Structures are given as C-alpha cells and as structure tokens.
Amino acid sequence: MRRPDPTAPAKRPRDPRIDAFRGLALVMIFVDHVPGNPYEHFTLRNFGFSDAAESFFVMSGIAAGLAYSGRFLPGALARDGLWAAVRPVWGRAWTLYLSQLFLTVWAIAIFAWGASTFDLPGLLTKINLRQVFENTGAALVGIPALTHQLGYVNILPAYSVLLLCTPLALVIGLRRPLALAALAAGLWFAAGLWRLNLPNYPNPGGWFFNPLAWQAVFVTGLLIGLRLREGARLVPVSRRLFWLAVGYLVLVIAWMKIDPLGHWLNHQLSLLGKAGAPFHLISHDKTFLALPRLLHVLAMVYVISCLPAVTAAAASALAAPLRLMGRQGLLVFCTGTLISLAFQVAMAARPGEAWLAWGLPPLGIAGMLAAAALGDAARARRRPQAAAAGATPHGIAAE
Structure with a gap:
C-alpha cells in the first residue's frame, strides 16, 4: 500500500x-x-x-482547475513525471468523446423511431439530422470526427477539445496566470475578429460552440479554480467592482424586458458596427461568445462569488x-x-x-x-x- x-x-x-x-x-x-x-x-x-451553457463552462473550468492542477505543480512533476499529470485530463477528454458518440447515436435512434412510429417524417430533418438521412456517407465521417454535430448534442465536443488543451493551460496558469489570461483574451478576440472556428463537415460553417471563443469562459473558470486551490480569490472583493457588476446585470435585464430601451441600445450597437467595430464586440452572437454575453457571465460569477448568503x-x-x-x-x-x-x-x-x-x-x-x-x-x-x-x-x- x-x-x-x-x-x-x-x-x-x-x-x-x-x-x-x-x-x-x-x-x-x-x-x-x-x-x-x-x-x-x-x-x-x-x-x-448569457445562458446556462456559459455557466456550465465556467463551472467545468473551475472543477478542472481544482481536480488536475496539483499534478502539475513542480514537486509533483518531479516525483511522478509529466505523463502522470496529463493522463487523467486526456482520459477525461476521451470519456467526453465517447459520451458524445453515444449521445449522437441515440439521438438518431430516438428521432428515427419517432418518425416511423408516429408517421412524422419531418423529425428526420430536425436537429441537423438531414445530412444523416440524405447524405449518410459524409455524415458518418463527420460524426466521429466531431465535424457534424446534432442540435442539443453539441456541448461536449467543445468541452472535450478544451480538456485536451488543459494541460498546457495549467502549466502556464500555475506559473504565469496573467499570461494565461492574456492568451485566452487574445484568442477570443482573434476568433471573433477573423471568424476563426473549427470546421463543420458535411455542412458549411463552423461549430456552434466554437472552442476558440468559448475557451475564454473555461479558462476564466480554470484560473478561479487555481486560486481556490490556494484558498484565495482570482479577483479581490471590491465594493466598486461589485456594484459595477450589479449595475450591468440590472441594465441587461432592463435591456431585455423594456422594449424601447432595448431597441435604443441595440441601435447604438448597430451604429458602432457601421462605424467599424468588430461584430463580436457589439452583437449578441453565441458561437463567438460576443462581448455583451461574455461580460454578463463574468459579472454574474463575480457578484455570486461576493455574497456569503449564496x-x-x-x-x-x-x-x-x-x-x-x-x-x-x-x-x-x-x-x-x-x-x-x-x-x-x-x-x-x-x-x-x-x-x-x-x-x-x-x-x-x-x-x-x-x-x-x-x-x-x-x-x-x-x-x-x-x-x-x-x-x-x-x-x-x-x-
């Protein structure tokens, strides 16, 4: 023993x-x-x-930072080696990949069964199933390659890709957390500016959950997890920052619920777009995690983390x-x-x-x-x- x-x-x-x-x-x-x-x-x-997906990615990043970072500390690496640190992370990514294939196969089976049992052929064109039944050979290539993803079954591929990159992120984050934050922010900005994404096949376009953009919330969670492991906070409690974050959350609710205000604010964003502002800074795009969405989830995480009652x-x-x-x-x-x-x-x-x-x-x-x-x-x-x-x-x- x-x-x-x-x-x-x-x-x-x-x-x-x-x-x-x-x-x-x-x-x-x-x-x-x-x-x-x-x-x-x-x-x-x-x-x-933002919605529950952004929260899921933040929580997943926090969990990864807490669960895996200890293996990447200098003492652990000297004692056990790099592969002992990388193996459980990549093992988890492999589990997510297998889970994605399992869910995809069952999604196809559920909708195919529904179409035949209830005489609803339209089900065979829902949730991006058309390629599976009308272009089967290409779809069967895309499914294991993760380039063909079904609707409602498309979160795990991005999560799996991010876990593949987690060892490198941990190595950097444990030694230079500000450098990791800057790299994540730079990659998020570049992905939106130049529309960088992983490819879809056989459909055109890219992944709905673009890992090049969504890594921003995952890495934020990872950095939070690294600091929690040390018994500290990533961002110190600040009364001014707290109320600024609360103010943004309230503004967003008003933006969504008060139609005249929402129309006016959206119009201002459109004017910024016509003036040349990159689309991911002035839109609500989910694939590229547009700035208003990103700021919303960050503000929400900060406010929640500051409240002992939570x-x-x-x-x-x-x-x-x-x-x-x-x-x-x-x-x-x-x-x-x-x-x-x-x-x-x-x-x-x-x-x-x-x-x-x-x-x-x-x-x-x-x-x-x-x-x-x-x-x-x-x-x-x-x-x-x-x-x-x-x-x-x-x-x-x-x-």
Missing part, C-alpha cells in the same frame, strides 16, 4: 457552490432543451445575455438535490440530453396535449436526479477500493 505523502496538502472540502450551480445549470440546460414547455420562461437566458444557500439542505446532480455532472448531462430528445418527440407526436408540456419536464428532472443518486452510490462503493489500492482522490471531480 502506498504511504501518504507528508508533503501533500490536506484534502480540501468540496465547495458547495460549484456542485450546486453546476447542478442548477444542468437543470436549466435540460429545460431549455425541451422547447415549448412553460418552465423555459424562467431559465437564465430570459434574464441575461455560499450558505448552496450548502443548505434545500440545495442538496442540485449538489447531487452537480457531483455527477456528465452522467446527469447525458441522462438529461436523452430524456429531452425523447420528450421533444413525444411533444411533436401530441402537439395538442398541454399536460405534456407541464408534466414532462418535472419527470425528466426526477430522472436526472435518480441517475445522479445511482452514480453517487456507485462512486461511494468504489471509494474504499481506490483507497485500498493507494489512489489519492481529488477534492472535486472534473465532471
């Missing part, structure tokens, strides 16, 4: 905010992936430019189901994705049944919670075996 390393830091308790907000993001992603239900009017995208709420008994789902992020996401696709077919087959729109989402969330409970129980059974084998568990899993 491996003896404990006396120089290793003590195991840190899990931050309840990470699990709770990741669980909340997963619930909102699920609700948004069942279009036409009444609960979608209460998800984050109705109250801000930490207490995240640790409360009421938030336990969210924390449970957050701990089993990948399992819950995959479960929610498959359920949401099945519910889309059910609602298309029975468009006049209002009870489906009201009843299915709570059932889906219950299914996600059940999957999380099963996953948590399985992890608890594996933990003594890992300890007996001498494994060193992380304070937080990079789900």
Whole structure:
C-alpha cells in the first residue's frame, strides 16, 4: 500500500457552490432543451445575455482547475513525471468523446423511431439530422470526427477539445496566470475578429460552440479554480467592482424586458458596427461568445462569488438535490440530453396535449436526479477500493 505523502496538502472540502450551480445549470440546460414547455420562461437566458451553457463552462473550468492542477505543480512533476499529470485530463477528454458518440447515436435512434412510429417524417430533418438521412456517407465521417454535430448534442465536443488543451493551460496558469489570461483574451478576440472556428463537415460553417471563443469562459473558470486551490480569490472583493457588476446585470435585464430601451441600445450597437467595430464586440452572437454575453457571465460569477448568503444557500439542505446532480455532472448531462430528445418527440407526436408540456419536464428532472443518486452510490462503493489500492482522490471531480 502506498504511504501518504507528508508533503501533500490536506484534502480540501468540496465547495458547495460549484456542485450546486453546476447542478442548477444542468437543470436549466435540460429545460431549455425541451422547447415549448412553460418552465423555459424562467431559465437564465430570459434574464441575461448569457445562458446556462456559459455557466456550465465556467463551472467545468473551475472543477478542472481544482481536480488536475496539483499534478502539475513542480514537486509533483518531479516525483511522478509529466505523463502522470496529463493522463487523467486526456482520459477525461476521451470519456467526453465517447459520451458524445453515444449521445449522437441515440439521438438518431430516438428521432428515427419517432418518425416511423408516429408517421412524422419531418423529425428526420430536425436537429441537423438531414445530412444523416440524405447524405449518410459524409455524415458518418463527420460524426466521429466531431465535424457534424446534432442540435442539443453539441456541448461536449467543445468541452472535450478544451480538456485536451488543459494541460498546457495549467502549466502556464500555475506559473504565469496573467499570461494565461492574456492568451485566452487574445484568442477570443482573434476568433471573433477573423471568424476563426473549427470546421463543420458535411455542412458549411463552423461549430456552434466554437472552442476558440468559448475557451475564454473555461479558462476564466480554470484560473478561479487555481486560486481556490490556494484558498484565495482570482479577483479581490471590491465594493466598486461589485456594484459595477450589479449595475450591468440590472441594465441587461432592463435591456431585455423594456422594449424601447432595448431597441435604443441595440441601435447604438448597430451604429458602432457601421462605424467599424468588430461584430463580436457589439452583437449578441453565441458561437463567438460576443462581448455583451461574455461580460454578463463574468459579472454574474463575480457578484455570486461576493455574497456569503449564496455560499450558505448552496450548502443548505434545500440545495442538496442540485449538489447531487452537480457531483455527477456528465452522467446527469447525458441522462438529461436523452430524456429531452425523447420528450421533444413525444411533444411533436401530441402537439395538442398541454399536460405534456407541464408534466414532462418535472419527470425528466426526477430522472436526472435518480441517475445522479445511482452514480453517487456507485462512486461511494468504489471509494474504499481506490483507497485500498493507494489512489489519492481529488477534492472535486472534473465532471
């Protein structure tokens, strides 16, 4: 049995905010992936430019920073070598890749079954399925190459690519965090300025979640995780910055809810565009993570991180189901994705049944919670075996 390393830091308790907000993001992603239900009017995208996807990427970056950074410290690298640090990160990226293929195959099966069972051939053209059924050979090349992604099944490819780059980001971030932040900001700006993206095939264009742009929120989370590991904050608490962030969040709500104000502000952005401002600085584009969206998620993260009441709420008994789902992020996401696709077919087959729109989402969330409970129980059974084998568990899993 491996003896404990006396120089290793003590195991840190899990931050309840990470699990709770990741669980909340997963619930909102699920609700948004069942279009036409009444609960979608209460998800984050109705109250801000960013939505649950940006929050998911930030939480994933924080989790990766906490889970993997210790292996990249100089002492750990000298003791165990670089490959021991890189292997679990790339192993996780491989798991995400396999999960993406699994979800894609089942998405095709669910919609094909729905089309034949309910005589709805239109389903075969939904969620970017047309290429699969009308240009099958090219689509079968694009699916494993991640260049052909189906709607509602397109978050994991970007996450997987970002994890492939995480070892390099950690090496830089642990030594030169400002350099990593500058590189991330520069890549985000260049991607929007020159429309840089990974290719789609056989469709034209690029990825909906462009990793060259979305790395900005992931790296922000990564840097937050690195500082949390040291028991510190990435950005210090500042009363002036806090109220500036609050002011922007309030402005965005007013922008979205007060039509005359929204039209006027959008017109001002269009004037900036005509004057030559790059589109990703003055639009609300999601693929290139336009500046208003990016600022919104950054402001939201900062405000939440400054409020002690948020930490207490995240640790409360009421938030336990969210924390449970957050701990089993990948399992819950995959479960929610498959359920949401099945519910889309059910609602298309029975468009006049209002009870489906009201009843299915709570059932889906219950299914996600059940999957999380099963996953948590399985992890608890594996933990003594890992300890007996001498494994060193992380304070937080990079789900």
